[in-house]
Amino acid sequence: MKRVGKQTIIFENKPKIIANSAIVGPKEFAGPLKDFFDYRIIDDKWNEDSFEKAERKMLEFAICTAIRRSKKKLKNIDMLIAGDLLNQIITSSYAARKIDTMYLGIYNACSTFTEALAIGSVLIDGEYLNNVACATGSHFSTAERQYRYPLELGNQRTPASQRTVTGAGCSILSLEGEGPKITMATMGKVIDYGIKDANNMGAAMAPAAMNTLLAHFEDTSTSPKDYDLILTGDLGNLGSELLKIIMNNHGVDISKNHNDCGKLIYSDIQRTVQGGSGSGCSASVFNSYIIKKLNSGEYNKILFAATGALLSTVSTQQGDSIPAIAHALVIER
């Protein structure tokens, strides 16, 4: 049995992340992680005639760049696992149209990236496939129009809101090659603590992050001090504070080595209120900043749990609360 506890699976063959790429929008590039992003788009439309097409182009670019960097030929990439935030995940599926390989389209909102890595790792660890590309992306302008209001509407943002990251990231998993290894995955359950404010996603997702992290520590008999970094996806400033408090209530202190992609990507002066969110948030931060720190040896072992709020505009308008999920991975150098 390659499983410990209830929710954690162990990868005996240790799939490696052999190549990465990330691309971000202008606002993200102006943030604190500027030096870690290799590519950016200069304007939000990237010479396309709609924001949706620009988002698709970013995802295609991230996938193609990662494949090129892996030094594998496209015909050797066995599968693409991708997801995004748009209805019917059109960004991923339309991007996959250009990549001549098997395709799994997945959706777990902003936690899609760790879900993709977990599925990819299972397929590689089981030796079903040799090379798998895992990619997700999101775009501020497409998410705004789908979930909220027109871009030019002169309304005020609420103080708990987060900004959807314009960005995409891709990791190539393989058994052959060099790179950080994925050693374990803890899949999350859908958790709902009854938060109904769609402008406060950090609060909705923090209990899901807690549930997955607690399950992981219990299953593997580890504690937060066994990791150099506990990285959550896009809880933002408020969600991260809430997570620390509710973890503390369960007797687990993560305040020393916790960080959050949504917190990292923007600076306080960028007026993004609580930080970044979106499936491109964890994907772009992980595939640039985090992976570079893993490769340089600053981090040796991290626990990466991206979080997702599984709501839609319909459920919000019907007054439903927001269910959330988090999937965690252990990544070792």
Added chain:
Amino acid sequence: MINAASKEVKEKYDKLVNEMTPKSPHLKNIIMAFIFGGLVCVLGQAIYDTSSTLFPNLSSTELGSVQSIVLIFITALLTGLGIFDKIGNIAGAGTMIPITGFANAVSSTAIEFKKEGIIFGLSSKMYFVAGPVIVNGITASVIVGIIYYLIDLIF
């Protein structure tokens, strides 16, 4: 069984979230709304006075229409240039409640959905933000009208 937390856990968490979530700066918003709302009214009055000197033949009702049209034009122009949302972010209700807010709601939506086509995009989605204002505005005015009529009948 669903993975929903028990009622006590939910209530406790809800309380924590309410404590932690920063509140909207109401006082600041109110002051800003007062200043910007006042500025919009001053601008409207300036347009009214200017046009009354430029076109002395117009009646006061017609001058009112001229004033509305000019304000709508300015808002639509600023919306198209991508400036109005930045003003609105500071002004809040100050630019949202006057006719500028309505003009912005319609023009921003029209720009946003142009890509989905003139008929099914722009035309059908144009009132998706402003529509509720019209529906409830008309309903409210009908109700007020009936009450006014009844009061008039009794006294």
